[in-house]
Amino acid sequence: MTNSIQTAQQWLHDADALLITASNGFSITEGLNLFAQDSKVKTVIGDLAEKYRLPNLLSAMSYNYPDALDRWRVYARVAEYYQYNYHPGELMDKLRQVIGDKPYFIWTSNVDHHFALADFDQLLEVEGNWQTASCSTHPKEHAHVDIRETLHQIYEKDQAGTLTDADIPSCDECGAPLAMNVPGPAFQMDQAQVAKFESFINQYQEKKILVLELGIGPQNQLIKAPSMQLVAGNDQSHYITINKGQLYIPDVIGDRSIGFSSTILDAFDALITGKGKVDVQGPTAPAPKMTAAEKKQQDEMLQKFYPSYTINRGIRPG
Numbered sequence: 001m002t003n004s005i006q007t008a009q010q011w012l013h014d015a016d017a018l019l020i021t022a023s024n025g026f027s028i029t030e031g032l033n034l035f036a037q038d039s040k041v042k043t044v045i046g047d048l049a050e051k052y053r054l055p056n057l058l059s060a061m062s063y064n065y066p067d068a069l070d071r072w073r074v075y076a077r078v079a080e081y082y083q084y085n086y087h088p089g090e091l092m093d094k095l096r097q098v099i100g101d102k103p104y105f106i107w108t109s110n111v112d113h114h115f116a117l118a119d120f121d122q123l124l125e126v127e128g129n130w131q132t133a134s135c136s137t138h139p140k141e142h143a144h145v146d147i148r149e150t151l152h153q154i155y156e157k158d159q160a161g162t163l164t165d166a167d168i169p170s171c172d173e174c175g176a177p178l179a180m181n182v183p184g185p186a187f188q189m190d191q192a193q194v195a196k197f198e199s200f201i202n203q204y205q206e207k208k209i210l211v212l213e214l215g216i217g218p219q220n221q222l223i224k225a226p227s228m229q230l231v232a233g234n235d236q237s238h239y240i241t242i243n244k245g246q247l248y249i250p251d252v253i254g255d256r257s258i259g260f261s262s263t264i265l266d267a268f269d270a271l272i273t274g275k276g277k278v279d280v281q282g283p284t285a286p287a288p289k290m291t292a293a294e295k296k297q298q299d300e301m302l303q304k305f306y307p308s309y310t311i312n313r314g315i316r317p318g
């Protein structure tokens with residue numbers, strides 16, 4: 001008899017392509033918790049945490065600093081800590097093992113840019129990342145400036161006490177100050193990433209696609225809802241979700257879904273080795289055929305969570 005772990009392995013093996021979706025839980029596994037109200041924010045941004053009474057990293061990155069230099073100090077300290085000195089570890093290694101030689105695409109709301117820094121280049125960062133800026137005056141036209149080295153230089157000058165207003169990064173095209181490209185009125189999703197994503201979805205949405213969901217809480221519907229809908233709309237597709245204590249699998253895809261209520265590392269180990277002492281649920285027996293009215297209700301439920309940008313961009317899967 002085959003157990004759930006072996007079934008999940010079989011789905012991985014049989015898949016034509018993997019759509020990997022990842023959110024907060026994946027970043028937390030790598031040590032970046034935006035919401036935690038602990039001493040971490042002090043460790044990362046030092047005296048500025050106290051100066052502005054910043055409770056966590058999310059507030060540090062989104063605070064409306066009266067002093068532009070302090071804003072860039074914070075950006076630079078966060079970037080130095082989480083990006084400049086980042087070395088992909090066990091989690092990324094195991095993700096690579098799980099992917100094997102399958103075509104894949106990573107769809108994430110994580111802003112730490114770690115997938116790119118770990119050399120996963122098939123990537124859509126729907127909320128941008130903390131290594132990219134856009135022109136504050138012409139965010140559309142002068143978009144997506146890579147500021148990795150700029151941030152490192154700001155950090156070094158900040159530490160040496162030589163940082164001045166002249167170091168505030170400006171647009172090469174027009175000279176206006178740069179702004180971090182994070183969600184807000186001027187946010188620009190990277191259109192090159194969007195184009196690659198559309199092409200991946202077009203190529204595989206009717207094939208044996210496996211959605212591998214990593215650390216996306218049920219309250220985060222931005223990526224979760226459309227990827228589940230993709231699975232609901234394709235009988236050959238499968239869905240594996242990993243989220244300790246927070247599995248949420250709709251009945252309509254229950255017979256093609258497996259949930260690991262475990263750490264991502266433990267689930268990766270199970271997927272790689274075929275065994276492990278992890279809490280695994282599913283797949284369930286196929287649901288009885290729905291009546292037309294039930295189907296309509298189900299569609300309406302899924303529609304409700306559909307993020308408008310995917311509809312507007314015509315990349316609605318399934």
Ligand SMILES: [Zn+2]
Pocket residue numbers: 135136137138142171172173174175176
């Ligand atoms: Zn500009």
